[in-house]
Amino acid sequence: MTEKVTVLGAGTMGHGIAQLYAQAGYDVYMYDIKSEFLEKAMTRITDNLDMLIQENSIAASEKESILKRISTTTDLKEAVSGTRFVTEAVSENLPIKFDLFKQLEEVIDDDTIIASNTSTFSIQQLSEGVEKKDRLLITHFFNPAHLVPLVEVVKGPETSQTIVDRTVEVLRNIGKEPVVLKKDIPGLIANRLQAALVREAFYLLDNGIADAEDIDLAITAGPGFRWAFIGPLETADFGGLDIWKSVVENLAPVLSNEEKIPSFVEDKIQSGNLGTKTGNGIFTYSGDEEVRRRILERDENFVRLSSIKNNK
Numbered sequence: 001m002t003e004k005v006t007v008l009g010a011g012t013m014g015h016g017i018a019q020l021y022a023q024a025g026y027d028v029y030m031y032d033i034k035s036e037f038l039e040k041a042m043t044r045i046t047d048n049l050d051m052l053i054q055e056n057s058i059a060a061s062e063k064e065s066i067l068k069r070i071s072t073t074t075d076l077k078e079a080v081s082g083t084r085f086v087t088e089a090v091s092e093n094l095p096i097k098f099d100l101f102k103q104l105e106e107v108i109d110d111d112t113i114i115a116s117n118t119s120t121f122s123i124q125q126l127s128e129g130v131e132k133k134d135r136l137l138i139t140h141f142f143n144p145a146h147l148v149p150l151v152e153v154v155k156g157p158e159t160s161q162t163i164v165d166r167t168v169e170v171l172r173n174i175g176k177e178p179v180v181l182k183k184d185i186p187g188l189i190a191n192r193l194q195a196a197l198v199r200e201a202f203y204l205l206d207n208g209i210a211d212a213e214d215i216d217l218a219i220t221a222g223p224g225f226r227w228a229f230i231g232p233l234e235t236a237d238f239g240g241l242d243i244w245k246s247v248v249e250n251l252a253p254v255l256s257n258e259e260k261i262p263s264f265v266e267d268k269i270q271s272g273n274l275g276t277k278t279g280n281g282i283f284t285y286s287g288d289e290e291v292r293r294r295i296l297e298r299d300e301n302f303v304r305l306s307s308i309k310n311n312k
C-alpha cells in the first residue's frame, strides 16, 4: 500500500510541498479551511507540472498520476486518518497553529510526526501548543518549495531522534536536501546568511553605490554563481584563510550594521509597492503579465539548475 502523508494549509508553501509528495509517489491529503483555496492550489500544482514537462524534468505521461495522488479536503479527520507524517503549512500565526495542533492531536496516532514549516517561530514556542512534544519538529522549506532543494530541520529538546531520522528519510525520499541544526537559533541558517546579505544590498542601493540591476548582477554573476556548488566556508578555503582574515577584518568595521529597514524601503511599503505581488517594488514591472513571465522564467531557470546539479 502507498504511504499516506498530509499537508495542512494549501497556500504558497503547502501546495508545493503536496506536489513534492505526489511526485515522489506518496498519497497526499491536502487540507485547508475553504474548498476554493484547495481548488486554487490544484490549479497551481497543474501549472507547475506543465512547466516541469516543458523543461523535460518529468514526462507528460506522469502528470495525471501525480495529480490523482493528491486528494483535497476541508475535513481534518479525513485529511489525517491513517497518516504518519503531517506537514503543517498554515498561516504564520501562533493562535491559528495552536488551535490546529489541538484538533490534530485529538485525531492522529501517537507515532504520527508533526512537521511545521514555520519561518519565524522557534521550536520552543511551537512546542507549547503540542501535548506530545517528542513528535514535533520544524521542517523549513524554501519558496518555491517544489523547486528549492533545501529543507532546514530543527528539533526541540524533547523531539525524539527516531522522529528526526524518519523525517530526514522522508525529505530525502521527496528529493530534498535536509540540513539538521544542532541548536535552535532565530532565522536558522539560510535566512541569517540571506538577511546579512540583503541588509548590505539595501545599504549599497541607499547610498547610491550602484543601480539595483548592477547590485543584483554583482551577486548572480559573482559569488552567487559559485554558491550553487560551493558554500561560503568552502569558498574561504579555496581563497585562503589568511586572505579571508584580511577581508573580514578590513571590511567588518565598514559594513552596514543597521537594525532597521532603510527609509527608502519603508516608504515603498507605506505606498503599497511590495514587489511582484503588487506590481512594483525595488524594480518596476509593467503589469500582471510581466510578473507572471518573470516568475515563470525564474522557475524554469531553477529547474535547469537542478538538472545541472543532479547531472541529469
Ligand SMILES: NC(=O)c1ccc[n+]([C@@H]2O[C@H](COP(=O)([O-])OP(=O)(O)OC[C@H]3O[C@@H](n4cnc5c(N)ncnc54)[C@H](O)[C@@H]3O)[C@@H](O)[C@H]2O)c1
Binding pocket: 008, 009, 010, 011, 012, 013, 014, 031, 032, 033, 034, 037, 088, 089, 090, 091, 092, 093, 096, 100, 117, 118, 119, 120, 140, 141, 142, 143
Ligand atoms: N511564503 C514563504 O516564502 C515561506 C517560506 C518558508 C516558510 N513559510 C511558512 O510556511 C507557512 C505557510 O506560509 P505560506 O506562505 O504558504 O502562507 P499562505 O498564506 O500562502 O498559506 C497559508 C494557508 O493556510 C490556510 N489556513 C489558515 N488557517 C488554517 C487552518 N486553521 N487550517 C488549515 N489551513 C489554514 C490558509 O487558508 C492558506 O491557504 C507559514 O508558517 C510560513 O511562515 C513561508
